């Protein structure tokens with residue numbers, strides 16, 4: 001491709017700027033990206049080179065954003081679902097004037113730089129969400145659009161549209177091949193998220209080579225079938241076509257839009273364009289020189305930003321930032337006309353819990369407390385919901401089982417976006433990733449339910465929630481063989497351990513109704529990451545120990561029932577449905593003159609964070625310990641030590657009434673007593 005051809009393809013101009021300047025401004029994204037990948041000798045140059053015109057158009061002509069206030073609440077959101085193309089984002093953010101100096105671009109992918117290999121939210125100003133695992137960003141964007149629609153319905157008033165922004169995203173072949181994109185697109189189409197605008201980077205290349213190797217989907221037909229508006233851009237270098245497509249996308253307020261954008265990976269590189277090699281390898285010094293020549297780039301130094309290009313970006317983005325000033329005036333008028341709403345929105349944006357929330361958590365008694373913990377959770381949700389409007393969520397088609405709905409409240413729907421109950425459909429993976437977008441958006445604390453066994457279906461999104469520190473709450477019911485007849489496909493065994501080892505995820509498995517109430521209290525106060533509340537299908541007995549529970553649950557583990565005398569002979573540790581079994585074993589042991597302490601352990605992570613003094617108070621050194629949990633024993637070995645034992649399950653479950661299963665699998669007081677006797681000899 002000749003320099004003249006490259007020039008010719010970039011014909012559209014911003015007012016007062018020559019095509020030459022625009023071309024330079026776009027090529028600066030390309031050259032910075034090539035140079036950064038080259039310096040790191042690692043990264044993905046090809047897609048930033050291809051998509052530079054689109055990023056340029058978005059950041060200088062379309063996004064309502066203000067680099068001096070990256071957290072401005074009503075900004076348009078932009079999600080780079082193709083996270084590997086991070087240099088596209090970093091170059092654009094740098095040139096836009098975000099607090100991302102050129103030095104950071106030079107330190108792409110280096111220790112402690114602001115430019116990690118894949119974009120990380122809360123790390124680099126202007127990055128909205130952490131992307132890299134393909135397809136997640138797509139579903140995050142759907143979550144952002146849901147949040148916008150919901151909050152607009154809740155807070156906007158006649159003449160005061162203080163929540164009014166678009167969500168843009170770029171997805172690639174990889175995102176579209178991943179199943180999560182189906183779930184998210186299907187949801188977005190059904191719920192008519194008209195302010196969601198996606199670009200499909202149709203470059204027909206992935207790592208292995210041509211997409212012909214593994215995919216022959218008709219993307220247009222696919223998105224059309226989901227109920228999206230589908231538009232085409234024949235050549236991403238045609239800025240007029242980009243502008244026109246975005247205008248058309250905005251004109252249709254009842255359908256999300258997918259703009260299928262033909263691009264050429266490694267654009268302009270004489271030997272790499274349209275090849276898989278352009279995807280994830282530095283071009284090499286020689287190829288960079290050749291490519292820069294094609295761009296008509298005459299600057300010998302790497303990382304050069306021509307003054308003209310910098311000036312052009314600055315002026316164009318300054319015009320975009322005016323949207324913030326305009327919004328601030330709107331906000332002032334809103335705050336004057338609707339002070340209570342403004343104060344409420346500010347509270348929610350500041351992530352302050354509502355006054356009066358603590359008093360709303362229910363306590364149970366012998367009459368109301370002998371219930372399945374999922375039922376207690378439903379009671380808690382309904383008790384706190386009126387006090388906490390930002391708590392919105394639902395279930396992946398298991399509402400009646402997860403008991404996640406707020407009674408009497410509306411369901412989120414195209415004609416009722418203010419509804420706080422959600423039908424996520426049978427889309428656990430997208431539900432998890434949408435919750436991430438909803439949480440990151442601000443002013444919302446999302447929750448979502450499914451069976452614990454299907455946490456596997458949303459694990460990639462849970463992991464990212466933990467990595468990003470999203471305050472999301474998972475309601476996982478049917479938490480063991482205790483679900484009974486549905487059998488091994490539905491009975492989680494390894495799931496508790498698998499969740500407990502995700503860094504920054506708190507797992508809470510309450511053992512009675514009061515513990516459920518306290519678990520929810522912990523979950524709402526724990527804002528620095530996601531929390532999984534794990535609940536039974538079957539009824540459990542009520543402890544009747546409200547005060548101990550209240551103090552103990554936030555500490556992760558506590559003495560629920562002590563042994564007789566100063567030091568117990570053995571400590572029994574249990575979580576959830578097995579606490580009552582430990583209590584029964586304690587009674588049997590007492591008859592035999594063995595003093596057993598029962599420690600209820602709703603959260604091993606929280607207990608692990610307590611001081612050594614507290615841990616030793618609960619688990620006196622030198623006293624043997626036996627843990628019981630109807631799950632894989634792996635997460636308990638630390639707590640029982642070498643001389644202790646764990647009663648757990650290391651095989652799959654079976655289909656039978658749960659009482660039979662508990663007996664057959666040895667999750668009984670009698671078996672626990674036997675094991676204790678072996679351990680304390």
Ligand SMILES: Cc1ncc(C[n+]2csc(CCOP(=O)(O)OP(=O)(O)O)c2C)c(N)n1
Pocket residue numbers: 044046047082084085132133134171172173174175178201203204205206207265279
């Ligand atoms: C879930 C997931 N699987 C695999 C990868 C590894 N990976 C990164 S990019 C990529 C190919 C993506 O192709 P495409 O979306 O067309 O990106 P392009 O080649 O256009 O940059 C793969 C397989 C990943 N990041 N995420």
